[in-house]
Amino acid sequence: MKVDLKVALIGNPNTGKSSLFNALTGMNQKVGNFPGVTVEKKTGLAKLPEGRTAQVIDLPGTYSLYPKSKDEAIVLEVLADTQNSGHPDLLIFIADASNLKRNLLLYTQVADLKIPVIIALNMMDMADRNGIRIDIDALANKLGVRIIPISARNGKGIMELKQAIAEANHIPLQADTIDLDSLYPGLITRIIQDVNVSNPYLALQLVYQYPYISYLKSEEIEKLKQLEKEYDINPSKAQAKETIARYEFINDVLYDTVQRDSKPSQENYSNRIDKILTHKFGGFAIFLLILFLIFQAIFTWAKVPMDLISNFFVTLTTLLSDHLPPGPLTQLITNGVLPGLSGVLVFIPQIAILFIFISILEDTGYMARVTFMMDKIMRKVGLNGKSVIPIIGGLACAVPSIMSTRSIENWKDRIITILVTPLITCSARLPVYTLLISLIVPQRMVWGFISLQGIALMMMYLLGFFSAFTVAWVMKKIIKSGQKGYFIMELPVYQWPRWKNVGLTMLQKVKAFAFQAGKVIIAVSIILWVLASYAPPGRFAEIEHYYKTQRSDKSVSASENDRLVASAKLEASYAGILGKTIEPVIRxxxxxxKIGIALITSFAAREVFVGTMATIYSADGDSHHQEAILQKIKNAKNPNTGLPVFTTAVGFSLLIFYAFAMQCMSTMVVVYKETNALKWPVIQFLYMTGLAYLLSFGVYQILK
Structure with missing residues (x-):
């Protein structure tokens, strides 16, 4: 699709930037990284009036162009570098109408970069309820910029904003907001002469922040260092001086344009709720109750759609088996790819329910309160309060959560957060947990509405938090650093969730899980099927000959004989040889x-364990459509003892193993990139795998 202009959304955190992004782009969204860095960016297409189309980029939220983290640093780099793929033709500055003074600090900095800007004045409904009256025309005249009042949550003003974007060619550049040359007389002229830059404010930013700007050439950095020394520049003092000048300008602008005629009732309402939800004792009890309800819902609500998905794959496998010509390709599809896919995709309803709840908690503002409450615990185990965000984010996926540790300035706190975040139960563990819990915990309801399986799942999630905090406390004693961290966070007011936003978030997460997991599962399933279907020359022929001539036991039915042949072939295959090789270690x-094979394959990604077990048990004997995979695994017998393979002891041992083991290659790669050192992912792999082995060994020995 042809793109007519590139638009970037910029604003403070909690101003409704993500809501506006969703309102503009709808389902036309994708997630990627900015070129050269692993900072996540969201992009989407917005259809504008007059048949035009805009590419919309959602920049990380920031309070200032002076970065305190890597996420914030990317904002200046994108705006400063015209060669950056994210450099916009137009900026949409999202401002919170109920907190305009604070928001305008960033706006004045952006305006001085001389990139065309439209202000989207969001949360106008909240400003009205709080008694804030804004003269939009007068404010627009004083700032010299077009202002569109909107309410992104309710979709109000979105069409007017799209019209303004479509008319972007007619937007004049903003006038300077402060006297830049007075900060360091003569410096700007020197920078413009020595470095290839024409914008005065960008010139100042380059000399203040050249260590954070990657696109600068080495000779330019040397010239900036010389100027910094020559003019005796202190970036902190310069920022403070500039900020004072900007607030003088902002106060003058707001004096005649913004008035407050009543008390902020909604904020008072939020404060009254916070007295209950963030109470030092009651707050945690309420949080645990919410978790309890979520995990009960995951097991009870998801049952019907999970059965539908399972039946679909059973029907599809039967259909293909009956109509495709016999041969290796048909066996690959029916006994390899489809069982592997169905083994994981059947858990999509549970993942969807989990993300619906997480999205609702975020949208209402409650997740910010959880972060605030958890900060108290973080401090006790020696972590920075900003570690809360990656820890909570780990419920979804450790990869973006580890990337989000860039907001932590303290090196020690950041390293410890990176090392313990993978212990938090992520969505990839959910299929493994639900499979194992279904095998060993009875599907029983207590008091008619409490699921034992739901309680078990909640316990696994709590174990993730407990283990992360315990390991963090130990690492605090081992890793030394003299830096001190701090935690500053703004609590948004409580609001009703935006159901469209909840739906979009759920669809994005499910889509990402299905496609990312699906790629790995298909690749692993094909490799695994090949390993399970072929053996060293002559091995399969020996087995067939043995069962045809030696095992002429008339008491064994033909179908049972076929199952024994298939089981013996699997054991003799390359997959069986691989499993037998590591069996002494895991016994x-x-x-x-067979479990050993699944342990190996799931090092690619944890959820592959489920697909691997489905593929193995499809290859082992009966055809896939005669018996559900879960039932086949549950009925599996140890050939030596005749007892079930998945006893209570084995099931809990596996649960503990997957709770602690570092079985995610993507996470290890991100840890290496974020720390820029091989030793940290190696340390992480060794301590997590060691804990997993020792603890699962202890659990099995106690319960067997």
């Missing part, structure tokens, strides 16, 4: 060679 944990 003390209660695992057989």
């Amino acid at each position: 003390p944990l209660g695992y057989d060679w």
Whole structure:
């Protein structure tokens, strides 16, 4: 699709930037990284009036162009570098109408960069309820910029904003907001002469922040260092001096344009709710109750759609088996790819329910309160309060959560947060947990409405938090640093969730899980099927000959004989050889060679464990459509003892193993990129795998 202009959304955190992004782009969204860095960016297409189309980029939220984290640093870099793929033709500055003074600090900095700007004055409905009256025309005249009042949550003003974007060619550049040359007389002229830059404010930013700007050439950095020394520049003092000048300008602008005629009733309402939800004792009890309800819903609400997905794959497998010509390709599809896919995709309803709840908690403002409450615990285990965001984010995925540690200035706190975040139960563990819990915990309701399986799942999530905090406390004693961290966070007012936003978030997360997991599962399923279907020359022929001539036991039915042949072939295959090789190592944990294969394959991604077990048990004997995979796994017998393979001891041992083991290659790669050192992912892999082995060994030995 042809793109007519590139638009970037910029604003403070909690101003409704993500809501506006969703309102402008709808389902035309994708997530990627900015070129050269692993900071996540969201992009989307917005259809404008007059048949025009804009590419919309959602920049990380920031309070200022002076970065305190890597996420914030990317904002200046995108705006300053005209060669950056994210450099916009137009900026949409999202301002919170109920907190305009604070928001305008960033606006004045952006305006001085001389990129065309439209102000989207968001949360006008909240400003009205709080008694704030804004003369929009007068404010627009004083700032010299077009202002569109909107309410992104309710969709008000979105069409007017799209019309303004479509008319972007007619937007005049803003006048200077402060006297830049007075900050360091003569400096701007020197920078413009020595470095290839024409904008005065950008010139100042380059000399203040050249260590954070990657696109500068080495000779330019040397010239900036010389100027910094020559003019005796202190970036902190310069920022403070500039900020004072900007607030003088802002106060003058707001004096005649903004009035407050009543008390902020909604904020008072939020404060009254906070007295209950963030109470030092009651707050945690309420949080645990919410978790309890979420995990009960995951097991009870998801049952019907999970059954539908499972039945669909069973029907599809039967259909293909009956109509495709016999041969390796048909067996690959029916006994390899489809069982692997169905083994994971069947858990999509549970993942969707989890993200619906997480999105609702974020949208209402409650998740920010959880972050605030958890800060108290973080301090006790020696972490920075900003570690809360990655820890909570780990419920979804450790990869973006580890990337979000860039907001932590303290090196020690950041390293410890990176090392413990993968212990938090992520969405990739959910299919593994639900499969194992379904095998070993009875599907029983207590008091008619409490699911035992839901309680077990909640316990696994709480174990993730407990283990992360415990390991963080130990690492605090081991890793030394003299830096001190701090935690500043603005609590948004409580609001009703935007159901469209909840739906979009859920669809994005499910889509990401399905496609990312699907790629790995298909690749692993194909490799695994090949390993399970082929053996060293002559091995399969020996097995067939043995069962045809030696095992002429008339008491064994033909179908049972076929199952025994298939099971023996699987054991003799390359997959069986691989499993048998590592079986002595994992036998003390209660695992057989089939589980060993799943442990190996799931190092690519944890959820592959489920697909691998489905593929193995499809290849082992009966055809896929005769018996559900879960039932086949549940009925699996140990050939030596005749007892079930998945006993209570084995099931809990596996749960503990997957709770602690570092089985995610993507996470290890991100840890390496974020720390820029190989030793940290190696340390992480060794301590997590060591904990997983020792603890699962202990659990199995106690319960067997």
